[in-house]
Amino acid sequence: MIVYGSSISPFVRKVLVALAEKRIRYEHRPVAPQAEDPGFRTASPLGKIPAIDNGGFRLADSSAILDYLERQSPLPALIPADPEDAARARWFEKFGEVEFNRQLSVVFTERFLKPRLLKVPGDEALAQQAIDTDLPPLFDYLESQISGPFLVESAFGIADIAVAAPFHNLRLGQVEVDAARWPKLAGWVTLTLDRPSFVTAIAAPAW
Ligand SMILES: N[C@@H](CCC(=O)N[C@@H](CS)C(=O)NCC(=O)O)C(=O)O
Known part of the structure; x- marks a missing residue:
């Protein structure tokens, strides 16, 4: 299976984590959005x-791919x-993709994407807001939702993958969850991002 997309994307990270959890072998092509690569x-x-391209079966969208x-x-x-x-797992997946991603992408864009990758100044006031x-x-x-090591049920799954994946982008924007204010969330983020599947996905090439 070929996986297209830079590992810096939380949506690509979802797919890489799921593949690692399921121990599926893949070839990673870390293209940027809108890349001209014809296969992509x-x-x-x-x-x-x-x-992804799995032997000629081609599919976009992290949720469709995880399904x-x-x-x-x-x-x-x-x-x-x-x-x-x-x-509930689907709810959390959508929460990660839509509401959470909308806010964190402001921080990621203004503090990491613009200054570090695009070499233009970020708007710190927007990030701070x-x-x-x-x-x-x-x-x-x-x-309020965390009562154990996983967001839903007694096992790791798409809810954890989809909600934790964007937290790495927040880290790239120099934001850590304040453990004094949100102790359960801070613990869950650390536990989840430290899983071998996340460590592998985060270390995958960004370009
Ligand atoms: N719902 C899609 C969202 C994918 C998405 O928005 N990816 C971003 C990168 S993080 C992208 O490719 N943006 C480029 C664009 O919108 O043109 C998914 O879950 O895969």
Whole structure:
């Protein structure tokens, strides 16, 4: 299987973590969004990362890809069998992708992407607004939901993958969860990002 996309993307990271958890072998091509690579553009009609090509089966979108991987290689299960747990896992996946990603990408863009990669100044006021005002309610919510090592059920799965993946981008924006204010969240983030699958995904080439 070929996986397209820079590991700096939280969505690509989701796919790399799921592949590592399921011990599926892959070839990583760390292309940037909208890259001209013809194989990538066929797999990703909108030019977004990630995308995969599994022996000619091409697919974009991290959620669609994780669904496909789950059906192709059911073990270890990353989507719970119980209907309510599965629904909650999906909720957390969407929460990670939409609400959380929207706020953290402000921090990531202004503090990392612009100054470090695009070589233009970032807007620190925008980053600070996200850190001081927009992210804390989301952290409060996550703190209220954590009662064990995993977000849903008694096993690691897509909820943990999708919500933890963006936290690495926050780290790149020099933001760590304040353990005094959000102790359960801080512990869960550290535990999850320290998993071998996350360590491998984070270390994968960005370009
Ligand atoms: N829902 C998609 C989102 C993918 C996405 O937005 N990726 C970003 C990079 S983090 C991208 O490729 N953006 C380029 C663009 O929107 O043109 C997924 O889960 O894969």
